[in-house]
Amino acid sequence: MAESESSEVTSRPWQSYHTVYTNAKAGMEGVDKEKVQRIVYEMSKGSKYFENEERKEAFIKQKIENMRARCAKLTAAEISHYQKVADKRILELEATRDLTRIWLHVDMDAFYAAVETLSNPSLKGKPMAVGGMSMISTANYEARKFGVRAAMPGFIARKLCPQLIFVPTDFKKYTYYSDLTRKVFQKYDANFMAASLDEGYLDITNVCKERGMTSGEVAEELRKGVYEETGLTCSAGVAPNRLLAKVCSDINKPNGQFILPNDRMAVMTFISSLPIRKIGGIGKVTEHLLRDVFGITTCEEMLQKSGILGALFSPSSADFFLCVGLGLGSTNTPQVRLRKSMSNERTFLATGDEAFLYHKLVDLAEMLSADMKKEALCGRTLTLKMKTASFEIRTRAVTLQKYICSSEDILKHASKLLKAELPISLRLIGLRMSQFNEDKDGTPSDPTQKTLSNFIVSGVATGRNMDDHISFDSDLSDDHFITELKTDLPIDNHEICYNDFRDPLDSNEVSDPNNSNCLLIYNNDEMEKNDGSLNSKSKAKVNTPEMIGHTLKSYEAEASQLVKIDLDTMNKRTNLSDDAVSSSNQNKQSLWVDDYKCLLCGIEMPSSFVEERQEHSDFHLAERLQKEESDSNPRSLTPKKRFIQKDHITSQSKRKKKHKSSPADVAEDGENWSMGQRQLVCLARVLLQRRKILVLDEATTLVDTTTDNVIQWRIREETSRCTVIRVAHRIPTIIDNDLVLVLDEGKVVEYDSPTELLKNNSSAFSKLVMEFKRRSSSGNNHWGLP
DNA sequence: GCGGATCAC
DNA sequence: TATGGTGATCCGC
Numbered sequence: 001m002a003e004s005e006s007s008e009v010t011s012r013p014w015q016s017y018h019t020v021y022t023n024a025k026a027g028m029e030g031v032d033k034e035k036v037q038r039i040v041y042e043m044s045k046g047s048k049y050f051e052n053e054e055r056k057e058a059f060i061k062q063k064i065e066n067m068r069a070r071c072a073k074l075t076a077a078e079i080s081h082y083q084k085v086a087d088k089r090i091l092e093l094e095a096t097r098d099l100t101r102i103w104l105h106v107d108m109d110a111f112y113a114a115v116e117t118l119s120n121p122s123l124k125g126k127p128m129a130v131g132g133m134s135m136i137s138t139a140n141y142e143a144r145k146f147g148v149r150a151a152m153p154g155f156i157a158r159k160l161c162p163q164l165i166f167v168p169t170d171f172k173k174y175t176y177y178s179d180l181t182r183k184v185f186q187k188y189d190a191n192f193m194a195a196s197l198d199e200g201y202l203d204i205t206n207v208c209k210e211r212g213m214t215s216g217e218v219a220e221e222l223r224k225g226v227y228e229e230t231g232l233t234c235s236a237g238v239a240p241n242r243l244l245a246k247v248c249s250d251i252n253k254p255n256g257q258f259i260l261p262n263d264r265m266a267v268m269t270f271i272s273s274l275p276i277r278k279i280g281g282i283g284k285v286t287e288h289l290l291r292d293v294f295g296i297t298t299c300e301e302m303l304q305k306s307g308i309l310g311a312l313f314s315p316s317s318a319d320f321f322l323c324v325g326l327g328l329g330s331t332n333t334p335q336v337r338l339r340k341s342m343s344n345e346r347t348f349l350a351t352g353d354e355a356f357l358y359h360k361l362v363d364l365a366e367m368l369s370a371d372m373k374k375e376a377l378c379g380r381t382l383t384l385k386m387k388t389a390s391f392e393i394r395t396r397a398v399t400l401q402k403y404i405c406s407s408e409d410i411l412k413h414a415s416k417l418l419k420a421e422l423p424i425s426l427r428l429i430g431l432r433m434s435q436f437n438e439d440k441d442g443t444p445s446d447p448t449q450k451t452l453s454n455f456i457v458s459g460v461a462t463g464r465n466m467d468d469h470i471s472f473d474s475d476l477s478d479d480h481f482i483t484e485l486k487t488d489l490p491i492d493n494h495e496i497c498y499n500d501f502r503d504p505l506d507s508n509e510v511s512d513p514n515n516s517n518c519l520l521i522y523n524n525d526e527m528e529k530n531d532g533s534l535n536s537k538s539k540a541k542v543n544t545p546e547m548i549g550h551t552l553k554s555y556e557a558e559a560s561q562l563v564k565i566d567l568d569t570m571n572k573r574t575n576l577s578d579d580a581v582s583s584s585n586q587n588k589q590s591l592w593v594d595d596y597k598c599l600l601c602g603i604e605m606p607s608s609f610v611e612e613r614q615e616h617s618d619f620h621l622a623e624r625l626q627k628e629e630s631d632s633n634p635r636s637l638t639p640k641k642r643f644i645q646k647d648h649i650t651s652q653s654k655r656k657k658k659h660k661s662s663p664a665d666v667a668e669d670g671e672n673w674s675m676g677q678r679q680l681v682c683l684a685r686v687l688l689q690r691r692k693i694l695v696l697d698e699a700t701t702l703v704d705t706t707t708d709n710v711i712q713w714r715i716r717e718e719t720s721r722c723t724v725i726r727v728a729h730r731i732p733t734i735i736d737n738d739l740v741l742v743l744d745e746g747k748v749v750e751y752d753s754p755t756e757l758l759k760n761n762s763s764a765f766s767k768l769v770m771e772f773k774r775r776s777s778s779g780n781n782h783w784g785l786p
Numbered sequence: 787g788c789g790g791a792t793c794a795c
Numbered sequence: 796t797a798t799g800g801t802g803a804t805c806c807g808c
Contacts, residue, residue: 049798056791111795135799137795150795153798196795281804283793314806345800381787391798395789430800 014041026253027110027144036147036160043156052391060285067293067312074311083307086322090306093322098240099262101331102215104188104202105237105245106222108181109254111198113140114232115177116167128165129157137169141254174198177230184225188218191333193242201242203333219257240267243329246280271327272300279324299324338436342377343385344368345430350389352425361414364431369407378403378437382410384417385430396421401746403437694719697727731769740765 014037044050074082108114112130117123117140127143129136133154143149146161158164178197185192189202204218213221219236226234233255237248240262251258260270276299277287290296293312294305302309302325310318323329344367346360372379382404383397396417404410414431728734740757742750742764749764750757757765 044798047798053798059791131799132797134797137799151799155797199795281793285792316805339802340804341802343801347799349796383788393790397788399787428799432802 014038026250027141028147028149030145031147033147039147039159040152040156043159048390060288064289064292067289070312071293071308074308078311079307082311086306086310086318089310089319090303090322090326093319093326093328097264097326097328098331099264100205101203101240102205102208102262103239103242103245103331104204104215104219104222105239105242105249106181106185106200106202106226106234107236107249107253108198108226108232108234110138110140111177111232112138112169112174113143113167115173116170118177118231119173120167123165123167126165127161127163128167129154130167130169132166132168133158177232180230181226181232181234184222184229187225188222193333201245204238214259216257216259219259223255223257241327241329241331243280243323244270244327247274247278250278267327271325272298274299276302276324281320282324299327301325339375339377340436341432341434342368342371342375342379343383343430343432344371345385345428347387347428350425350427352423354422357418357424357426357429358415360429361418361431362411364429365411365414366407368431368433369405369410372405372433377433378405379433379435380404380437381433381435382413382417383432383434384414385428385432386418386421386424386426387428389425389427391427394421399435405433693723693725695725695727699726700728700733735769742768 014034044053113128116128116130123140125142127140127146127148129139129143129148131137131154136148136150136152136154136157138150139148139152139157143157143161143164146157146164148157148161148164154166158166174197181198182192182194182200185194185200185202188204188207191203193201195201202222204215207213207218208215211218215238219238223234223236226232235249235253235255236257237245237251237260238257239245239248239260244260244267248258248260260266275297276282276290279299282290294301294308296302296305302321306318306322306325309321313321344364346364348360351357380401380403381397381399383395386394386396388394398413398417400413404413410431410433418429724737726734726737734740735754738753740750740752740754741748742757744764754765757763758769760766
């Protein structure tokens with residue numbers, strides 16, 4: 001087989017290249033395959049893209065060779081061993097076969113193209129593609145006759161079909177029609193699974209039973225319903241599981257359906273001659289690999305070669321292949337699907353211009369942050385994606401100990417990642433966030449606390465967004481980017497871990513061990529590569545309920561195994577926190593153009609109207625908050641905002657009403673409160689609960705320092721019979737507690753009463769206090785520091 | 787946990 | 796002139 005192939009390569013090189021576009025998916029039957037291949041090849045030859053494809057192809061060839069070699073090395077004994085294992089596994093998998101459910105897969109026909117034709121009927125019957133010169137999303141069936149298809153660049157498509165009409169994508173339209181189809185799907189399975197805008201999986205077992213209809217009748221009716229609702233046609237496949245249903249929906253496309261009965265023999269017959277490429281999950285590479293190494297082209301052959309597959313692939317891959325051979329697939333309906341990552345990326349003309357690349361990064365960070373805030377997400381793994389000018393894809397990731405969501409935090413870490421790659425010429429940059437903090441949220445609690453948690457999470461997150469907005473609009477210049485990229489000065493911000501503030505509040509029915517106050521100073525800097533995982537564990541320990549029962553000594557022992565002391569970083573940390581405060585003050589001022597006019601709405605208010613101005617900026621904050629909230633899913637439908645559901649209907653009428661009321665109004669439900677007000681209310685609620693143990697993790701970061709001092713005083717008044725653990729960066733917040741733990745990079749550096757610590761001038765705590773005094777020496781020393 | 791790869795739409 | 800964007804998963808370190 002290999003020999004005949006290579007001889008063809010020399011005479012007709014295009015045949016080795018890009019079987020991608022001509023691989024029969026649907027509607028490509030009468031295509032002059034060779035002509036298409038030749039044109040695609042001619043158009044691509046010599047381009048950077050083409051060169052990269054050749055590299056990739058060479059890599060796959062290498063992979064195939066390696067696998068062949070491994071195959072050849074297997075002894076007869078080994079083969080028979082793996083065959084036995086595989087046979088046993090086949091029996092186990094067979095035992096899981098479930099023929100009790102009836103699954104239907106709906107797939108809209110050339111969805112985007114069909115929608116465009118609907119809104120512009122003159123396109124009917126003409127070859128048309130949705131997309132642009134660089135990429136086509138969907139081609140209608142007329143265009144497919146020319147070999148034009150999805151994922152093909154537009155300029156090649158035009159070569160294949162000069163009269164091809166291009167229509168730009170319009171996702172609003174597609175979402176609208178998608179919603180209409182889903183309304184129909186819902187009638188047959190309220191829990192249907194939306195696979196994309198134009199696909200859905202429905203468990204129609206109950207409908208068939210309740211209405212006494214065959215699955216074929218249900219499919220007919222559903223497709224008719226979709227057509228009546230939208231004017232669009234779709235295809236359906238019915239089978240005992242989702243994997244098969246998906247294959248079936250493709251068989252009589254377009255506007256057709258195929259029923260595979262819930263019968264083992266029928267399934268095995270169906271699967272036997274089926275090309276493996278038809279199976280979802282088997283793509284170009286796997287197809288190639290299985291064919292060239294094992295001679296496998298049909299699903300049936302997966303079983304025949306099960307022994308050798310088991311020998312050469314991982315257990316999970318081998319299992320998947322066996323399932324394909326047996327026609328097995330999922331039959332359950334997963335209750336909730338949590339989002340695991342969120343990303344955005346942009347392609348541009350390849351460049352090595354650092355200012356430009358940094359600009360892109362800023363945009364991406366802002367977009368990502370905004371998207372995350374819409375779903376109230378915070379993540380701790382940030383991945384930078386790069387595509388070089390030669391189309392090579394690279395990713396670089398960091399996992400932080402804190403969950404972040406603000407654009408500054410994202411940008412800070414993203415730029416570090418990018419900086420490490422410079423100099424570099426890129427044509428794409430992307431940012432992805434993963435490891436969201438709601439993942440482990442299994443902690444049930446009383447509703448008051450729950451509300452408070454949501455309060456903190458969404459409130460704080462959205463509030464910071466406004467600061468971003470103003471600061472980027474006003475004072476970010478290219479010079480600034482370059483400086484930041486070229487120096488080692490970290491642009492640090494005050495990081496807030498929402499999770500931290502939530503957990504302690506949710507949990508504290510524990511008896512008080514020794515009725516003493518203590519304090520933690522926390523260094524929030526994320527770990528460099530060393531021991532990141534251990535650190536996050538120690539961090540979690542501080543805030544989890546079981547920790548509260550521990551003695552401080554035992555905590556210290558645990559924490560001290562972790563990371564090296566880095567006092568230098570800590571000092572830097574303190575300085576930068578102060579910087580953050582002052583820059584945030586600047587932001588507030590910059591809301592007023594010429595110190596007089598509001599940047600956002602143009603209202604005029606002299607600087608002497610201090611309170612009024614504060615109220616006014618709070619109003620804008622609340623306005624923004626409300627918009628973010630109304631943009632998200634209504635809570636009544638989805639208790640969490642994490643369901644994968646991008647499309648939601650927005651109602652802004654409420655917001656408009658609000659706009660007419662006085663900015664000074666404080667809404668009873670808190671929707672227009674400032675961040676500081678929110679923190680205050682949280683604190684008040686917590687204090688009213690009269691807990692024996694109170695954990696305040698950066699609980700007053702959003703109020704000004706004077707107010708903070710008042711609050712701290714009040715907390716001491718209210719908690720005289722209570723153990724209070726404070727995590728804070730501000731010295732006054734913690735100066736008069738009974739015990740002080742100074743933490744640096746997750747490790748306890750010192751542990752004693754503040755008085756004792758201050759006796760030693762070189763203690764980390766002394767240094768922090770001195771630095772703090774130095775910085776505040778220009779103002780009044782009204783904290784009574786020694 | 788990271789980075790490369792594959793896959794689907 | 797010119798080959799996308801988003802999300803998931805797996806494998807081998």
